[in-house]
Amino acid sequence: MNIAFSSCPNDTFTFHALVHGLVPDAPPVEVTYADIDQTNYWAANQEGPEVMKISFAALPWVLDHYRLLSCGGALGRGCGPLVLTKEDQNDPRFLEGKTVAVPSDRSTAYLLFRLWTAQNLNEAVGDIRIMPFDDIMPAVERGEVDAGLVIHEARFTYHNYGLHMLQDLGEWWETDTGFPIPLGAIIARRSVDHQKVEEWIRESVDHAWAHPEDSNDYVMEHSQEMAPEVAQQHIDLYVNEFTRNLGEDGWAAVRVFLERAADEGLVPDFPREALTEKE
Incomplete structure (x- = not known):
């Protein structure tokens, strides 16, 4: 399986187990490390890997070809720009x-x-x-x-x-x-078994929390000379329960955010049902 995400600590922490073969039954993973701005345009142009991290703001441009997954992304409180x-x-x-x-x-x-x-x-x-x-x-x-x-x-x-x-x-x-802020989304091509991918990502998150020391070297290798304490702050802030499962509040936050943006003409209009867990 090909996957693209950033070199930021929250992504390397989240995907460490999946990338390193520590998730049972998951296929081998080939990673492309790319800035989220790059993956935003890859997805819009129908290029790039089967699974990738993009900004939630880029979803209206990609929903015809990709599906928003319910885990692996970044939402939260107290973590905005x-x-x-x-x-x-x-x-x-x-x-x-x-x-x-x-x-x-x-x-x-x-x-x-x-x-x-x-x-x-x-x-x-x-x-x-x-x-x-x-x-x-x-x-x-x-x-x-x-x-x-x-x-x-x-x-x-x-x-x-x-x-x-x-x-x-x-x-x-x-x-x-009243909602958490939606930052980074994980999407998969519509041809991919998204339920299996969600299962593998969720198991990777669970492994990261259960064995945080396992990912230390991997996180720091890709952290662009970030101090270890800053990398840990980054992980603590951006890897949370929404990473494991968007849940009702997470899905609602994404819908409200993008509906407001569409109403302001900042993003293309999009099928609203594409931003529901049962889509």
Whole structure:
């Protein structure tokens, strides 16, 4: 089975057992490590592996050919993207007409940002500049952009750049909707036995929790020189019960998120029944 996911600690922790043959009856797995922005476009273009991780925000472009799986992804509370500025700001309208760096224009972070600005700004943001996520904080620090939208471990490290948080978009989303924030989704081609794949991924998650030491070397090998304590924070934040099973709240969070985005014209319309567990 071919699978693509990122080199981030939450993904390597989640899939370690499956990749290393520790899940009974699962087939051998060939992994492609790819940034989620890359897999978003692979899936939309019907390219790439049978199973992959993409952003929940990219689902409307892929649901004709892929099915959302109920496990392996990343949802949660207290783990949303942040809007950062060089100077300490507390008024969202600071962003009106400003240049903002974002890691992707087809990501949960970006859709949340657009939904939040639509609700809180009187005038539009100025330029949106797409750049690799690890370049965003240095660009804000140097004053090359007025603000940056950051994800992943940046929420733990932005103080190192002397930056300030204008908004925690996850906090806004949870307050506004009551739902967890949908970040990364696992999808499988419709030709794949999705129930079997879900079973294997769920067993991989269970193994990771039962034997966390097993994945340490694998996680750190792919963690891009991240400090071990930061990698562990990353895992603790993004691997949770929603990773094992979306559940009623998880499925509802995804539907509300993408329905809002579709209503705002930020994503293509999509068959709403495709985002139900019984689809």
